[in-house]
Amino acid sequence: MSAKPAVLLVDDEPDMLSSLVGLLRREFEVHTAESGEQALEIIAANEIDILMTDQRMPGMTGSSLLQKVCEQDRVPVLILFTGYADIKSVVDAVNTGQLFRYVTKPWDPDDLTELLHAAATERRQRVVADRLDAEASQCAALGRDLVDQLRGAGDVAPITLERFVGSCDRLAELCTSPDRDKTGE
Amino acid sequence: MATREPVMLIVLIETGEFRWYAAGVDRNSEVTPLVRSPSNDLSPYVAQPYDEQVSFLRHRLSGVLQRGCDRLFGRGQKPALIVLVADGLFLEAVPELTQRVADHFVQWMTNPPVVFLVLGQSRADKRVIAGDWPAAERAAFEKAWPALAAAQSQEDLWELIETRR
Numbered sequence: 001m002s003a004k005p006a007v008l009l010v011d012d013e014p015d016m017l018s019s020l021v022g023l024l025r026r027e028f029e030v031h032t033a034e035s036g037e038q039a040l041e042i043i044a045a046n047e048i049d050i051l052m053t054d055q056r057m058p059g060m061t062g063s064s065l066l067q068k069v070c071e072q073d074r075v076p077v078l079i080l081f082t083g084y085a086d087i088k089s090v091v092d093a094v095n096t097g098q099l100f101r102y103v104t105k106p107w108d109p110d111d112l113t114e115l116l117h118a119a120a121t122e123r124r125q126r127v128v129a130d131r132l133d134a135e136a137s138q139c140a141a142l143g144r145d146l147v148d149q150l151r152g153a154g155d156v157a158p159i160t161l162e163r164f165v166g167s168c169d170r171l172a173e174l175c176t177s178p179d180r181d182k183t184g185e
Numbered sequence: 186m187a188t189r190e191p192v193m194l195i196v197l198i199e200t201g202e203f204r205w206y207a208a209g210v211d212r213n214s215e216v217t218p219l220v221r222s223p224s225n226d227l228s229p230y231v232a233q234p235y236d237e238q239v240s241f242l243r244h245r246l247s248g249v250l251q252r253g254c255d256r257l258f259g260r261g262q263k264p265a266l267i268v269l270v271a272d273g274l275f276l277e278a279v280p281e282l283t284q285r286v287a288d289h290f291v292q293w294m295t296n297p298p299v300v301f302l303v304l305g306q307s308r309a310d311k312r313v314i315a316g317d318w319p320a321a322e323r324a325a326f327e328k329a330w331p332a333l334a335a336a337q338s339q340e341d342l343w344e345l346i347e348t349r350r
Contacts, residue, residue: 013248015252015346015348019255056240058349083243083246083248083250105247105250105251106247106253108258109255
């Protein structure tokens, strides 16, 4: 994640985007898209931490966009906003879109900024959790390799030992990261 | 968190022209014209199935509220009550449409609360069709009402918003 969390705002109304950009640009790296299709192109070309999309847009709806984004490898924290209580869109977004929050118009700018910072924290925690998972798997594989080598010739290849120690160090570092989600402990 | 002055956000809906105006009214009944649409901004609901009419008007009017609130926030103010005022029932639709849209905003938006009014034969004849209208806010609104009407006739006072169809 860069110093400023990267937020992608999606709304077919340019003046809405412009208001949001004015509100958020000091604290976030802001990208904008006027359609779901354009949003997917931006996500493919950039590291996006938070995706905040309107629900009702011509062409691809917000919940359809979230569904497509969830099929990709890098899934940002997802926020859907809308001006009306369309229960079906909420259900779709929650069930298929890994939704972080559902926001209704009009929003209070302070509340929205706070929400986006919470989303950025969520994103950092997910990144650390993903790295933790990957490193734990790597460490376990190396540990098994070491055991196999000790059981066989009884000698351990120095490179395997070095990699195992390195992996243990990274694992320890990730376990004590301030961005690690403590709720999963 | 910034401390903002609580004001009323007033949305005037001209059903015949299918357009809207959004203004702020403070506790001293001072009127601040904010944004307006061109004619026919609301007309896409006409000839749509009923549910689509409701959906469109909810979406379009909540966009109006968002824009109005954005302009208030930019002035160091915040909406404490939203007053939607239609100069009649939505045209070329069943009469229930206006009530359904009014009920939606009152039920869905609790902070700030919403009151929905419909004007009768004259501008002085105002009927609450959804929501509660507290006495103090009602008095401030009534005092501001002539200034609101005067501002409506001066289009240059308002920021024009061109929304997409």
